[in-house]
């Protein structure tokens with residue numbers, strides 16, 4: 331019923347200086363972590379008994395720092411995912427400082443297939459500035475240990491940070507590739523208001539890299555990673571042959587997914603939403619023309635751990651009509667190198683008529699999209715000016731998205 335499952339673990343040893351994700355600094359050994367993991371397991375059982383997890387192909391344990399749960403609780407959680415959903419790809423996010431050999435072994439034995447490690451940089455000064463807990467030696471050593479277990483390993487890298495240079499970025503890219511990982515994700519640093527990094531450089535806006543520098547660093551990443559045998563398949567994602575992340579691809583291709591845990595988001599079709607409603611009387615009735623529902627869990631982590639039942643959760647919701655869902659799929663599909671699926675383009679043409687062709691013609695004329703082997707696909711320029719490309723496709727959607735609480 332859903333193609334993908336996401337579990338959010340909102341615990342970190344310390345907040346990084348740039349982070350505004352749903353995660354909170356948590357002392358080692360805090361009993362809340364075990365209680366929260368048990369609560370998520372109970373929710374997985376409930377979702378499975380509703381039939382929501384039938385046909386689920388991929389699962390992702392993200393955070394936060396899932397590896398902070400430790401080998402016993404994390405291993406048990408992964409075993410429960412395998413029992414409830416049997417995904418053929420099961421990724422766990424990790425940070426080098428909490429990725430001990432015992433955690434690696436527990437993940438492997440419990441049935442994880444993939445590990446995504448938050449390395450960010452291989453320059454000690456940059457790591458310190460970002461407020462990361464690990465240094466470059468720790469990242470290198472732990473990623474190498476993960477690769478040696480036989481798990482598929484991905485690393486996240488961050489570009490355009492205040493003190494990064496062309497040379498230090500080149501060293502990080504080459505160093506990551508040399509570790510033998512199958513997948514690399516590359517993101518420019520976003521300035522999130524109110525974070526320590528934002529405050530640190532408040533009076534020195536020149537410290538921040540502008541969109542031009544960000545674009546230059548992303549282009550540099552493409553050249554360096556492709557020279558090392560990786561192929562770019564999404565604006566921020568590079569993989570060796572056979573190592574693309576199927577879970578992330580599900581997000582970009584309109585596959586329904588279920589998200590459990592504080593701050594987790596779901597995207598359900600109407601059938602999936604009605605099924606969830608049978609266990610969640612607090613959820614509102616969908617408007618007649620709704621075809622897609624986006625839900626985010628708003629229950630704080632302590633409350634969720636104390637009352638795990640799906641019926642106790644509070645959600646924020648967005649109801650999308652079919653034209654809005656198609657516009658959203660166009661926007662997400664334009665992140666992919668392979669471009670827009672022909673059946674999606676046909677449906678968009680039926681729904682939006684001449685407005686669709688006008689929009690596409692304008693994007694082709696501006697070199698934000700191109701016809702690549704008969705498919706509409708983003709150009710380099712389209713990715714660099716992503717907000718304009720995605721915005722133009724989303725603007726095809728008529729009316730306002732209906733929002734609700736439940």
Ligand code: SF4
Pocket residue numbers: 341342344345346349350351353393394395425448
């Ligand atoms: S490890 Fe990730 S989620 Fe945790 S504080 Fe750092 S950036 Fe945020």
